[in-house]
Amino acid sequence: MTEKRTVNFVVNGDKESRETETDQTLLKFIREELYLTGTKGGCEIGECGACTVLLDGKPVNSCLILAVELDGKDLVTIEGLSKNGEMDRIQKAFIDHAAFQCGYCTPGMIMAARALLDRNHSPTDEDINEALSGNLCRCGAYQEIREAIKASSKQ
Amino acid sequence: MTELKCVGTSVERKDAIEKVTGRAEFIEDRFIGPLLYAKMKKSTLAHGKIKKLDVSRALEHPGVKAVLTGKDYPNKIGLYLVDRDFMAVEKVRFWGEPVALVAAVTEKAAAEAVELIEVEYEELPGVFDPFEALKPEAPIIHEDLGNYEVVPIFYPKPGTNVANHFKLRKGDTVKGFAEADIVIEKEYIVPQMQHVPIETHKAAAQWSPDGKLTIWSTAQSPNVVRQLLAKAFEMPMHKIRVISSFIGGGFGCKAGASLEGLVVPLARKFPGYVVRIVFNREEDMQGTFTRQALYATLKTGVRKDGRITALEYKMIWDGGAYTEYGVNIVRAAGYSSTGAYDIPNVKTDSYCVYTNNSIGGPVRGFGMCEMQWGIERQIEEIAKKLDMDPLDVRLINGMKEGSTTAAGQVVHNVSYDKCLKTVAEKIGWGKKEGKFRGKGIAGLVKCPAQPSNAASSAIIRINEDGTAHVMVGATEMGQGMLTAISQIASEALNIPLDRIDIKVPDTDFTPYEWQSVGSRITYTCGTSVKRAAEDALGQIYRVAADLLEVPVGDLTFDGKKIYSTKDPDIKATIREVADSCKKCTGEGIAGPIIGRGSFVPTNMTNLDPETGQGNPGLFYCFGATAVEVEVDPETGVVKILQLASSIDAGKAVNPQLCKAQLHGGTIMGLSTALYEEVRFDKGIILNRNFTDYKIATIENTPHIDSFIIETPEVNGPYGARGIGEQPMIGVAPAIANAVCDALGVEFNTFPLTPERVWQALKNKK
Numbered sequence: 001m002t003e004k005r006t007v008n009f010v011v012n013g014d015k016e017s018r019e020t021e022t023d024q025t026l027l028k029f030i031r032e033e034l035y036l037t038g039t040k041g042g043c044e045i046g047e048c049g050a051c052t053v054l055l056d057g058k059p060v061n062s063c064l065i066l067a068v069e070l071d072g073k074d075l076v077t078i079e080g081l082s083k084n085g086e087m088d089r090i091q092k093a094f095i096d097h098a099a100f101q102c103g104y105c106t107p108g109m110i111m112a113a114r115a116l117l118d119r120n121h122s123p124t125d126e127d128i129n130e131a132l133s134g135n136l137c138r139c140g141a142y143q144e145i146r147e148a149i150k151a152s153s154k155q
Numbered sequence: 156m157t158e159l160k161c162v163g164t165s166v167e168r169k170d171a172i173e174k175v176t177g178r179a180e181f182i183e184d185r186f187i188g189p190l191l192y193a194k195m196k197k198s199t200l201a202h203g204k205i206k207k208l209d210v211s212r213a214l215e216h217p218g219v220k221a222v223l224t225g226k227d228y229p230n231k232i233g234l235y236l237v238d239r240d241f242m243a244v245e246k247v248r249f250w251g252e253p254v255a256l257v258a259a260v261t262e263k264a265a266a267e268a269v270e271l272i273e274v275e276y277e278e279l280p281g282v283f284d285p286f287e288a289l290k291p292e293a294p295i296i297h298e299d300l301g302n303y304e305v306v307p308i309f310y311p312k313p314g315t316n317v318a319n320h321f322k323l324r325k326g327d328t329v330k331g332f333a334e335a336d337i338v339i340e341k342e343y344i345v346p347q348m349q350h351v352p353i354e355t356h357k358a359a360a361q362w363s364p365d366g367k368l369t370i371w372s373t374a375q376s377p378n379v380v381r382q383l384l385a386k387a388f389e390m391p392m393h394k395i396r397v398i399s400s401f402i403g404g405g406f407g408c409k410a411g412a413s414l415e416g417l418v419v420p421l422a423r424k425f426p427g428y429v430v431r432i433v434f435n436r437e438e439d440m441q442g443t444f445t446r447q448a449l450y451a452t453l454k455t456g457v458r459k460d461g462r463i464t465a466l467e468y469k470m471i472w473d474g475g476a477y478t479e480y481g482v483n484i485v486r487a488a489g490y491s492s493t494g495a496y497d498i499p500n501v502k503t504d505s506y507c508v509y510t511n512n513s514i515g516g517p518v519r520g521f522g523m524c525e526m527q528w529g530i531e532r533q534i535e536e537i538a539k540k541l542d543m544d545p546l547d548v549r550l551i552n553g554m555k556e557g558s559t560t561a562a563g564q565v566v567h568n569v570s571y572d573k574c575l576k577t578v579a580e581k582i583g584w585g586k587k588e589g590k591f592r593g594k595g596i597a598g599l600v601k602c603p604a605q606p607s608n609a610a611s612s613a614i615i616r617i618n619e620d621g622t623a624h625v626m627v628g629a630t631e632m633g634q635g636m637l638t639a640i641s642q643i644a645s646e647a648l649n650i651p652l653d654r655i656d657i658k659v660p661d662t663d664f665t666p667y668e669w670q671s672v673g674s675r676i677t678y679t680c681g682t683s684v685k686r687a688a689e690d691a692l693g694q695i696y697r698v699a700a701d702l703l704e705v706p707v708g709d710l711t712f713d714g715k716k717i718y719s720t721k722d723p724d725i726k727a728t729i730r731e732v733a734d735s736c737k738k739c740t741g742e743g744i745a746g747p748i749i750g751r752g753s754f755v756p757t758n759m760t761n762l763d764p765e766t767g768q769g770n771p772g773l774f775y776c777f778g779a780t781a782v783e784v785e786v787d788p789e790t791g792v793v794k795i796l797q798l799a800s801s802i803d804a805g806k807a808v809n810p811q812l813c814k815a816q817l818h819g820g821t822i823m824g825l826s827t828a829l830y831e832e833v834r835f836d837k838g839i840i841l842n843r844n845f846t847d848y849k850i851a852t853i854e855n856t857p858h859i860d861s862f863i864i865e866t867p868e869v870n871g872p873y874g875a876r877g878i879g880e881q882p883m884i885g886v887a888p889a890i891a892n893a894v895c896d897a898l899g900v901e902f903n904t905f906p907l908t909p910e911r912v913w914q915a916l917k918n919k920k
Contacts, residue, residue: 036177037177037180037183037184038176038177038178039177040181040353040354040403042353042354042355042403042436043436043844043845044435044436045436045844047436047844047845047846048353048845050353077177078176078177079176079177079178081176082176087172087175087176091175091176092175094175095167095168095171095172095175098168098811098812098815100174100175100633101404101633101634101635101815101816101819102352102353102354102401102402102403102404102405102632102633103170103173103174103175103179103401103403103633104181104352104353104354104401104403104404105353105403106174106175107177110175128853129853129854130854132852132853133852133853133854134852135852135853136353136845136850136852137353137853138350138351138352138353138404138406138823138850139404139633139819140818140819140820140821140822140823140826140851140856141815141818141819142822142851142852142853142856143818143822143856143858143859144815144818145853146853146856
């Protein structure tokens with residue numbers, strides 16, 4: 001049987017302590033244990049970026065990380081971006097620029113964009129392209145995504 | 156025409172806040188309840204007899220509830236040709252075909268049990284090339300083809316691997332070629348591609364003890380899923396409920412029915428459980444629709460003045476192992492076989508051929524990307540041979556108001572020339588910019604490929620406070636249906652958009668929609684909604700007329716109140732009218748207002764089985780793509796310097812979302828032009844993940860200049876027509892034409908990978 005372990009972490013600002021199986025991925029843990037279903041799986045092998053979340057402020061593919069690695073860390077998911085019912089400015093910019101269509105890659109895309117803007121306040125097209133090259137959008141909203149990130153960085 | 160208030164404005168998407176906050180529910184987010192997890196045992200070869208299938212060890216595995224094989228339920232399914240097994244029964248026809256299904260209490264237990272199933276095959280000779288499949292001695296993939304149920308507009312040839320032969324004869328090609336000064340004949344090849352929506356295919360089923368079956372599915376077309384399951388399982392439709400949610404990308408692969416039927420028998424075995432199946436990326440690549448490969452020979456006869464006098468098109472399609480849906484792509488490409496051009500003499504033969512490759516099926520463009528690749532490439536050859544500007548050749552032959560299609564259908568509301576000229580002008584057509592730089596242009600056209608009676612319907616409920624619910628069966632997969640359809644409702648009802656609610660469909664509650672495919676929803680669902688709104692508005696006026704004792708003709712509605720145009724003081728609020736209206740004496744006038752509208756095309760006909768002549772198009776949407784490229788001669792890398800795309804939307808219901816579609820389709824087209832090709836080895840897909848099957852990323856996305864042309868579609872809602880698929884069609888030929896312009900080499904296939912471009916350049920030297 002799979003071993004279980006307790007992990008202590010912060011999720012979207014709240015302290016949590018949970019038991020998890022040691023072979024559980026962070027993606028499944030987030031969706032099935034924390035019920036934060038905004039994070040999406042698309043390939044489960046780290047190729048598409050749909051499951052991107054922030055771990056200690058860094059964007060990671062949650063499908064490639066085990067839930068036990070969460071211990072002692074700070075996790076932010078798409079649900080944690082809105083504060084007191086107010087959306088983050090990158091979320092608003094995504095709406096203004098219609099930077100999504102089906103919306104499936106959007107949570108991961110927005111988390112990757114947030115991480116970029118946190119470390120680079122005025123990214124160029126090249127910076128954006130590099131930072132988001134691991135996030136696939138089959139609807140092809142890339143042009144609008146670039147515009148949304150640039151508009152958001154100007155604020 | 157009165158001025159429009161809501162249609163034609165770039166209002167915020169109806170699903171915007173949900174989608175950026177992670178609250179938008181996709182179907183997997185709704186698999187709730189006592190769950191069972193289903194996993195497939197898949198075939199490891201492409202063609203083989205199942206000699207032995209032993210599931211005993213899997214059944215003993217802890218957590219396993221049941222194992223089913225094809226023999227347990229030999230039902231077949233199919234949209235146009237009922238040829239597809241849910242699970243292989245006696246033999247497997249493609250690599251990855253399900254041969255058994257495990258249901259277990261955890262996903263892990265199901266996956267482990269799958270490994271314990273033992274299958275022994277007797278390998279049969281496979282056919283992986285449609286030309287081989289056409290040979291008289293070829294192994295037959297469907298021995299029972301003659302016994303399959305088929306919609307009688309398709310022509311399978313029992314005893315062969317031909318699932319459909321579409322024939323088209325227009326005018327007299329012998330005469331047409333005799334009139335020509337030059338004749339060009341070339342072969343064109345388009346490889347298989349995959350849709351790869353970021354959300355894979357997913358479904359769940361629950362059986363309730365009273366015999367009701369509930370399905371949750373990523374399906375683009377819940378009503379078709381219900382129809383096909385009702386038939387396959389011999390159930391009445393009111394006992395099947397299909398629930399849709401936001402769909403994480405469709406592009407055609409989630410059209411028709413796909414994996415839903417797999418979990419139905421398991422659900423039936425364990426009433427109350429929600430039995431779920433979620434394809435992983437590899438399963439999505441191997442077991443869902445693939446764009447059929449096309450091997451074509453195209454011959455045109457052209458006069459010295461550039462006029463094309465005759466066209467002969469032979470198309471051999473790799474339909475894959477099952478062609479239940481693919482037969483219609485072959486038909487659509489056949490009846491559209493002159494592309495955006497008016498050509499008087501045409502002879503076309505389009506063959507859908509079974510092979511042991513992946514299942515062919517609908518993809519954005521539905522045969523048009525593949526078929527128009529040849530046309531748009533050959534126009535370049537014509538221009539070169541006649542020393543003419545390829546843009547001029549397009550303008551001379553391009554369809555205009557009153558032109559006829561290959562099928563002989565007269566087209567209306569056409570501004571194809573404007574689409575071409577707009578993009579040409581944008582990229583500075585005619586100016587050569589440098590040694591390894593080139594410019595290319597391509598046109599495009601597409602009508603929805605749908606049965607002549609594919610219908611649509613809508614219900615609008617007016618609440619007691621005058622707000623409204625719009626209920627339709629169309630699905631939301633990113634195209635913006637919820638927004639555009641509510642804008643049409645708002646316009647027709649004169650009720651502000653923020654007072655209108657719309658949801659994704661649920662067949663128990665939302666009215667019939669054939670399918671959300673073919674760029675048809677804006678037109679078909681939009682028309683139904685407009686009619687439902689007009690019906691509701693008519694009721695509002697009639698009730699108000701009764702209440703206010705004023706003739707209907709004297710009344711007007713400003714969204715809040717209904718008043719007499721002769722005396723604005725004679726008025727009633729929408730709330731007074733909508734909330735079970737009564738007179739001041741207390742006598743009731745009318746109960747709740749419910750508007751209804753439906754639509755079925757009246758301008759489409761069957762096609763003559765020998766000549767393919769008739770009216771297959773509901774409407775025709777034209778557009779064009781122009782690009783400038785620079786090629787690195789050392790590496791073969793094609794860099795896009797300029798990319799312009801135009802589409803004639805008739806009327807853009809929401810210009811921002813219309814442009815988003817235009818950009819998205821253009822990017823998908825660019826991705827197929829430069830990167831995408833499913834590679835097979837004896838039916839086995841070699842590139843079955845995003846590392847090996849590359850699609851365009853943000854890094855590969857150049858700036859796109861997009862242009863919406865608006866030539867009203869007279870019978871469309873507010874002049875609108877659908878544009879979802881079209882922007883993809885012209886991109887590959889436009890890029891290839893530009894690379895040819897840059898290097899002076901020819902391409903008859905794509906993607907234009909660095910290797911292919913470099914090789915072409917090397918061969919030239």
